[in-house]
Amino acid sequence: MKIAMINCLKANEVCTGAGCLKAFNGRTKHFEQYAGTDLELVAMARCNGCEAGIDEGFKEKLDRIVSIGTEVCHVGVCTVRKDLGKECPVITEALEYLQERGIKIVRGTH
Numbered sequence: 236m237k238i239a240m241i242n243c244l245k246a247n248e249v250c251t252g253a254g255c256l257k258a259f260n261g262r263t264k265h266f267e268q269y270a271g272t273d274l275e276l277v278a279m280a281r282c283n284g285c286e287a288g289i290d291e292g293f294k295e296k297l298d299r300i301v302s303i304g305t306e307v308c309h310v311g312v313c314t315v316r317k318d319l320g321k322e323c324p325v326i327t328e329a330l331e332y333l334q335e336r337g338i339k340i341v342r343g344t345h
């Protein structure tokens with residue numbers, strides 16, 4: 236099964252992706268549901284930042300995630316905006332775009 240992950244660009248300042256990859260590789264946390272399943276991590280994408288929103292570059296990344304046959308896209312908790320108390324609207328829009336193209340969305344990685 237082909238899995239992609241999307242995270243917040245701001246998280247790059249402190250994030251190595253190690254937590255997501257540890258959970259993915261060990262089939263723990265939000266990847267526990269795939270125990271015994273053959274998984275392929277096909278993309279680890281970030282948004283292009285708050286100012287960019289869904290710009291051409293981000294759209295290109297989303298289209299790439301679709302074109303490579305991604306079946307499920309996991310979304311990091313870093314995409315929840317503390318100031319809003321909910322998921323970043325840019326990410327919500329991006330996930331809707333993927334969902335409309337047949338990709339299942341799972342909120343959470345580790």
Ligand code: SF4
Nearest residue numbers: 243244245282285323
């Ligand atoms: S647009 Fe949202 S997900 Fe992207 S950097 Fe800004 S707060 Fe993070």
